[in-house]
Amino acid sequence: MECQRRRRWFSSAWFLILWVFAFRETQAAHHKHMGQFTAVGTAHSLLELSGISFMDDIELLSYSSIHQQINIKIPWASKAVGVDYITRIRNLLVDHEQNFRWTIQYLAKNDTDHNRNHTGQLLADCEIDNDIKVKSHVHLIWDGEEYYRIDEEIGHWENLKPEVKKYQHILDNPFWTNLRKSYMNQYCVDLMRKVVGYSNLKDNVPPEVTVSHHVNQGGSTILSCTATGFYPQSILLRWEKEGKLGVWGKETSSGILPNVDNTFYLQVTLELPPEDSARGYTCVVEHIELKTPAVYPVPENPTMEKPWVLALGIVLAIILMLSCAGAFIAWKKKKSGSTGQLQGSFPSTASPTLPPQ
Structure with a gap:
């Protein structure tokens, strides 16, 4: 009896191990989270701040300073992260409107036209593989041109526009450095882990x-x-x-x-x-x-290098032949009609009748 119990326990334990392994294999995947924040303003004021978040190229949430509300695009995402977490993100974005306003005003202070609109963008992305962070980047863009970017693994800002290198000391400031790292871990990596750990963003589909x-x-x-x-x-x-x-x-x-x-x-x-x-x-x-x-x-019979070229050539040839045939028929009909009209308009070539003597 003891032997049978041990055997059943061993079988159950082995089944559990296989199930956990299969579950891990099913859940283990590569995921990417990308956030884009866009601020539009002048040297005097911030006109709008908007944000959008994509997870595995699926829109997760969006934010607009006009309504100061977060719009959840995936219905169950609020359950995955919790209402308090969403509220914290919303309050954070409202608080940081002032930082975006200060940034635009600071960068646009030398603009001769103080009413000109400028656009500042912050792009942040992170990736996990088997729940382990593998990549993380931040890009800073001004009026459509990338000024700075950083690979979190390297930890050094790369300046892409020499004329704005003078601002790098701000980015390297310990306060902003620690804040950037904290935000990337909390709102990029951890948020992604909460969502993908709760449910699939969409049903898996085989290729x-x-x-x-x-x-x-x-x-x-x-x-x-x-x-x-x-x-x-x-x-x-x-x-x-x-x-x-x-x-x-x-x-x-x-x-x-x-x-x-x-x-x-x-x-x-x-x-x-x-x-x-x-x-x-x-x-x-x-x-x-x-x-x-x-x-x-690989199939034995090779395919044509560009089958659409041959198909297009055949179609064009048929259209050309039909067009030529139609034009020829129209020309024949027109010629036949013209010949009949000409014959009716000319006098007869028979010998004229002589008048009576």
């Missing part, structure tokens, strides 16, 4: 994968593997030959790009030398919704 190849004019074979419509954005595409990894040619990637429906797109191409027959190649795709790596072989 739609297509693999093709064609031969270019130089005789090289181009392999193309495209994954689109997937969410979340963490994905891996790699080329294998006969099940093995290696370097066989020049590989390029489009990078992970957003689609209009908040899903993502990625294309990876591999250019092979002319002597490579492209046989045995596969595109291996890894995504959280695929559970296991999916293998997509």
Whole structure:
């Protein structure tokens, strides 16, 4: 009996370990949070301060100084972070309107036209992978030009406009440095952790994968593997030959790009030398919704390099032929009508009748 209890306990514990591992694998993903604050004003006053927050390219919340209210775009987000947390962010933005006003007035003080509108922007982004912060940046932009930026991992402001380097001592001030670090941790990283830890921003979607190849004019074979419509954005595409990894040619990637429906797109191409027959190649795709790596072989028959060019040429040729045929028919009808009119207008060529003697 004791042996059976231990066996059941061991089975239950092993099942629990597997479940926790599977849960961690499901939840573990790469996430990005980006906030953009825009202040518009003159040397005399602040006209408007607006803010918008995106998480994994999905709008999370927005703020406008006109109403001094935060608009939550994802209904359950307020439950994830708590009403008090949202109120704290709102009060913080209201309090910092004065700082944005001071910044615009300070930078615009030498402008000869004191009524001219200026725009100051602060962009902040952070990324986590498996709940660990991996990246964090801040960008400062004035009238559409980036003046300063900082990589939080390096911790040093980079000046992009030599004429404004004189302001760097303000950014390096210990007070603003500690405040920046505190805000990035609380309102960028921690906020993201609260949201993604509560629920998925949207349902996970597996990628739609297509693999093709064609031969270019130089005789090289181009392999193309495209994954689109997937969410979340963490994905891996790699080329294998006969099940093995290696370097066989020049590989390029489009990078992970957003689609209009908040899903993502990625294309990876591999250019092979002319002597490579492209046989045995596969595109291996890894995504959280695929559970296991999916293998997509390269089709044997190559696709045309630019099939739309051929299709367009055929359509244009047909339109041209129809146009020529229509013009020819119209010309024939017009010619036939003109000939009939001319025959009716000219006198008969028969011999004239002589008058009686």
